[in-house]
Amino acid sequence: MDTVILYVIAGVGLLASxxxxxxxxxxxxxxxxxxxxxxxxxxLVVLILVAVTLAxxxxxxxxxYLGSGSGPLGVIIAxxxxxxxxxxxxxxxxxxxxxxxxxxxxxxxxxxxxxxxxVGVVTLPMxxxxxxxxxxxLRNGFAFIFSFVAAIFVGWVVGL
Amino acid sequence: xKAFIKRYxxxxxxxxxxxxxxxxxxGYREKSLxxxxxxxxxxxxxxxPIFILLGLLDVWVPREKMMRFMGPSSGMKGxxxxxxxGSFAAGPLYGAFPVAAVLMKKGASFTNILIFIGAWxxxxxxxxxxxxxxxxxxxxxxxxAIDIAGIIVIAIAIKRSLSKTEVEAIYSxxxxxx
Numbered sequence: 001m002d003t004v005i006l007y008v009i010a011g012v013g014l015l016a017s018x019x020x021x022x023x024x025x026x027x028x029x030x031x032x033x034x035x036x037x038x039x040x041x042x043x044l045v046v047l048i049l050v051a052v053t054l055a056x057x058x059x060x061x062x063x064x065y066l067g068s069g070s071g072p073l074g075v076i077i078a079x080x081x082x083x084x085x086x087x088x089x090x091x092x093x094x095x096x097x098x099x100x101x102x103x104x105x106x107x108x109x110x111x112x113x114x115x116x117x118x119v120g121v122v123t124l125p126m127x128x129x130x131x132x133x134x135x136x137x138l139r140n141g142f143a144f145i146f147s148f149v150a151a152i153f154v155g156w157v158v159g160l
Numbered sequence: 161x162k163a164f165i166k167r168y169x170x171x172x173x174x175x176x177x178x179x180x181x182x183x184x185x186x187g188y189r190e191k192s193l194x195x196x197x198x199x200x201x202x203x204x205x206x207x208x209p210i211f212i213l214l215g216l217l218d219v220w221v222p223r224e225k226m227m228r229f230m231g232p233s234s235g236m237k238g239x240x241x242x243x244x245x246g247s248f249a250a251g252p253l254y255g256a257f258p259v260a261a262v263l264m265k266k267g268a269s270f271t272n273i274l275i276f277i278g279a280w281x282x283x284x285x286x287x288x289x290x291x292x293x294x295x296x297x298x299x300x301x302x303x304x305a306i307d308i309a310g311i312i313v314i315a316i317a318i319k320r321s322l323s324k325t326e327v328e329a330i331y332s333x334x335x336x337x338x
Contacts, residue, residue: 005250006209010212024220028218032212034338035261035262039257044174047200047203048171048174051196052181055188086253088202088252093291097295106299113303117281117284118310120254132326134322138317142318146310150303150307150310
């Protein structure tokens with residue numbers, strides 16, 4: 001769904017650009033290609049990392065990890081699993097909902113969702129290429145810590 | 161050829177490790193391969209529009225405009241714009257990095273870049289309704305609220321942890337990557 005929006009925006013932009021200035025449009029497309037080609041090596045590494053993590057940690061396995069631990073340990077496991085996986089929201093949300101209905105705690109699920117979205121261990125090769133090692137590690141580190149704060153807050157609100 | 165190998169050495173190592181992985185653990189072979197196919201499809205689908213937009217942004221948006229809207233002296237407005245830009249974006253987080261590079265090249269401030277990345281990663285407005293229906297309104301809205309605060313705190317924390325030279329190095333790298 002959001003990919004459709006993306007294509008519509010890019011398509012309209014490209015068309016408007018083409019109508020206004022052909023030369024500039026060609027230049028834009030060349031830039032697009034150059035930027036893509038520049039990051040391709042890292043992108044391919046990320047591709048392999050994502051594929052392997054998702055093959056090992058499929059939705060059923062994740063559900064088992066999230067369902068098994070309760071209490072603080074469960075929150076930590078949930079955040080760790082979220083940090084190393086990369087699943088789109090439209091897959092993650094229904095899975096998380098099923099776990100919630102099955103009795104998993106909102107705090108655990110919130111920890112998982114938060115670190116899933118904010119922390120990206122498998123995308124680090126790309127992030128480091130753009131932001132350097134230190135900034136990338138800092139961002140992921142802070143985001144990981146924050147996912148606990150978010151989890152506790154969401155767990156508290158849901159339980160009110 | 162040498163330059164090619166040097167650039168792709170990470171990928172070559174990863175690919176070799178992947179082959180070793182599926183040879184040693186054949187139980188994961190089928191799933192890993194189908195995941196590679198699936199992820200490649202996702203990337204091929206998501207990447208073209210993101211990079212086209214990035215190219216258009218680079219060619220059409222003048223540096224002075226970007227400086228005014230998202231530069232170091234853009235204040236609150238710049239932060240809000242960065243947040244909205246990231247929140248309305250679609251696609252996985254790895255799509256945000258190249259866009260951030262263009263924004264940096266055009267003169268957006270580092271704090272605003274970090275807000276943009278934070279928003280792209282977690283406050284996806286297109287996904288919010290979906291999250292509400294799956295996990296409940298309370299869950300989704302309280303997460304949104306704490307995330308907005310978190311994005312700002314994290315942006316400031318990263319900015320403070322990096323020296324001026326480190327930030328400058330990131331900007332000159334962005335220049336090279338676009």
